[in-house]
Amino acid sequence: MILSALLFAATIQAQGLPAGLNHLRFGCSQITVERLDPLVNPGLVGTPHMHQVVGGNAFNASIPVTDVSAIADCTTCGPADDHSNYWTANVYFKARNGSYKRVPQIPNRLLFNDKFTTQISGGITVYYISPGKGKVTAFKPGFRMLVGDPMRREKKYKMQSCYRCYTGPNYGGDNAAPCSDAKIDTEGFPPGPCLGGIRSNILYPTCWDGKNLDTPNHQDHVAYPTAGPSNFLSTGDCPASHPVKIPQLMLEVVWDTTKFNNKADWPADGSQPLYLSTGDNTGYSQHGDYVFGWKGDALQRAMDDKGCFSATCGNQKSQDISVANKCVIKKTVVEDADGWLDKLPGNPNMG
DSSP states (O other): OOOOHHHHHHHHHHTTOOTTOEEEEEEEOEEEEESOOTTTSTTOSSOSSOEEEEEBTTOSSOOOSSOGGGTOOOBSBSBTTBOOEEEEEOEEEEOTTSOEEEOOEEOOTTOTTOHHHHTOSSOEEEEEEEOSSSOOOOOOTTOEEEESOTTOOSOOSSSSEEEEEOOBTTTBTOOSOTTOOTTTEESSOOSSOOTTOEEEEEEOOOEEOSSOSOOTTSOTTEEOOTTOGGGTTTTOOOOTTSOEEOOEEEEEEEEOGGGGOOGGGSOTTOOOOEEETTTBSSSTTOOEEEEOOBOTTHHHHHHHSTTOEESOTTTOOBOOHHHHTTOOOOOSSOSOSSSOBSSOSSOGGGO
């Protein structure tokens, strides 16, 4: 979703969605790229596959189940009060000679009204969306969740994540909301070269059981609306088992695949050259992890600010990109993340 705020608002109106919809959107630079996963593999140094991570500097092999905003003292995200962590699998290109190269991420260059997001280093654009209908309850300290399955290799879900092939150098083809158009959105990797790169989106569940901040699989305490993920923007009615409506969290990554578009470099058999760091060249194992870390009521204020389309909904305190880029952590797993590699890092097929 790389439309300006005004264009996005016009799109919402044209689709007949609630006028009170609000849309907190901001960029987060990478804080690390390494094999750590405090949600699925807490305490393990050198997890099975690589992740790209953004957000607060509390990120480590383990993150205590507590108020993360109190243990992080900086963030790579635009809002100064967001010390949450967000992470996804990386994408790699497999060349004809069998070697792998990590595909870099680039910022959303066309977010004209958000200078911070257009300047982030790699990273992710984060969205928190509140529909016009009903109260949305912000996450609580200690809340965490996971969407997707790193072991999945076949189509299963109804667009809880998707890819969009940019058909032109200036994000051509980006003319619809995420995962909303079966003609341009695919659940797996696009089958051919993409002139402007690839956008991927991950849409988290929007209903909570109101009790558990987490569950053993990091998924059972949350659910999608009764009519599916795409229903959230219109009504987002929740099932009785998960009655509390929570923000629509969405992660958006733009993968700069343009350096790998030469078909002469692709595998000789014509097979898909893109692999997630999970060892998957279908793209179906795309997944996203989340540990909540907003300070005080900052996120609730943003969700209550109906009709807002910006990075400052709820009077968020924004920080300069130069400040965000000073937020760093010491790398725990020291290995080559950016050179040409003989194999994917770790043991991807182990999860």
